[in-house]
Amino acid sequence: MAVESDGRMGIDAATALGYVRIAVYLLTALLGLSLLLVGTVAIIAEVKGTWHWAIHLQSTLSYTAVFVSRLLVVLGPLFVILVVGRAVIDDA
Numbered sequence: 001m002a003v004e005s006d007g008r009m010g011i012d013a014a015t016a017l018g019y020v021r022i023a024v025y026l027l028t029a030l031l032g033l034s035l036l037l038v039g040t041v042a043i044i045a046e047v048k049g050t051w052h053w054a055i056h057l058q059s060t061l062s063y064t065a066v067f068v069s070r071l072l073v074v075l076g077p078l079f080v081i082l083v084v085g086r087a088v089i090d091d092a
Contacts, residue, residue: 012091013085013089013091014089014091017082017085017086017089020078020081020082021082023078024075024078024079024082027071027074027075027078028075030071031068031071031072031075034064034067034068034071035064035068037060037064038060038061038064041053041056041057041060042057044056045057
């Protein structure tokens with residue numbers, strides 16, 4: 001069975017922009033979940049009021065800060081590409 005192709009390799013701009021949109025949504029969901037995690041640990045630490053949970057809160061904040069900073073390094077440019085791409089590409 002033969003497959004016909006137009007000789008063009010790769011994907012078009014609208015499909016690439018769709019992949020960028022999926023990546024932006026995924027990274028934004030990860031950002032929201034990480035903030036939810038910090039909030040949950042903070043509430044537990046406040047309710048328990050012990051030094052043990054205060055240590056958990058401090059370590060959670062430090063690890064989440066590193067994670068969110070790396071996430072924003074990737075999310076920022078992808079969001080700009082998404083906004084500019086949607087303005088430039090008609091099919092998006």
